[in-house]
Every structure is written in C-alpha cells, then in structure tokens.
Amino acid sequence: MHADLALRMLAELFWTGMLVCLPVLGLTMLVGLLISILQVVTQVQEMSLTFIPKLLTAAISLVVFGPWMLRTLASFSTRLWSDIPSMF
Template structure:
C-alpha cells in the first residue's frame, strides 16, 4: 500500500464521518444557541433546561436521518471491502 493511497483512504474516512455527523451536530448547535438566548433573556439558569431539549432534538434527528446515515455508512463500508483486492 502506497502512502498516497493510505492518505486518500483516511481522507475519505474522515469526510464520510463528518458528513454522517453533520446533521446531528448542526441541530444540537441551533438548539443550544436558542436555549442559551432564552436563558439570557429570561435569566433562568436551570441545567436541565439546556440538556433535555438537546437530547430530544438529537433523538428526533437520529430517527429522521438515521436511515440515510446508515445507507451512507453501508455504502462506504461496501466500497472499502470491494477495494481490498486492488490494494496489493
């Protein structure tokens, strides 16, 4: 295995991981920002107020985007397994 092939495989791995995690991270960011603004405006500093909405939003996103995430990860894994004979 050559160094350029290893670097390309690592780049594909990191890119696929980023693409799979991006919807969940984006929703958590937006919900966290909205809750923080709400806390600043109302001056309510309750810890469960920040945790529970993020947890619920994460669950909703995972249910909604889960099949797409699984398809993406499965296609990446299948491509990786199919490329094994050509590595050497």
C-alpha cells in the same frame, strides 16, 4: 499499499464520518444556542432547560436522519471492502 492510497482512504474516512455526524451535531448545537439565548434574555439559569431539548433534538434527528446515515456508512464500507483486492 501506497502512501497516497492510504492518505486518500483516510481522508475519505474522515469526510464520511464528518458528513454522517453533521446533521445530529448541527441540530443539537443550534437548539443549544437558541436555548442559551433564551436563557440570557429571560435570566432563567436552569440546567435541565438546556439538557432536555438537546437530548430530544438528538433523538429526533437520529430517527429522521438515521436511515440516510446507515446508507452512507454502508456505501462507504462496501466501497472500502471492494477496493481491498486492488490495494496490494
């Protein structure tokens, strides 16, 4: 295996990982930010008020984006395994 091939595969691995995590983390972060702004405006400092909406957002986004995430990871894994014979 050559160094450039290993670096390309590693970059593709990180890119795919970031792409798969982005919908869940992005939506959860957005909901957390909105709840934090709401808490600042209303001066309500309740810990469960931030935790429960973020948990529900993460669960719902996993249900919605889960099939796409699995397809993306399966496609990456298939491509990686099919490239193994040509590496050496």
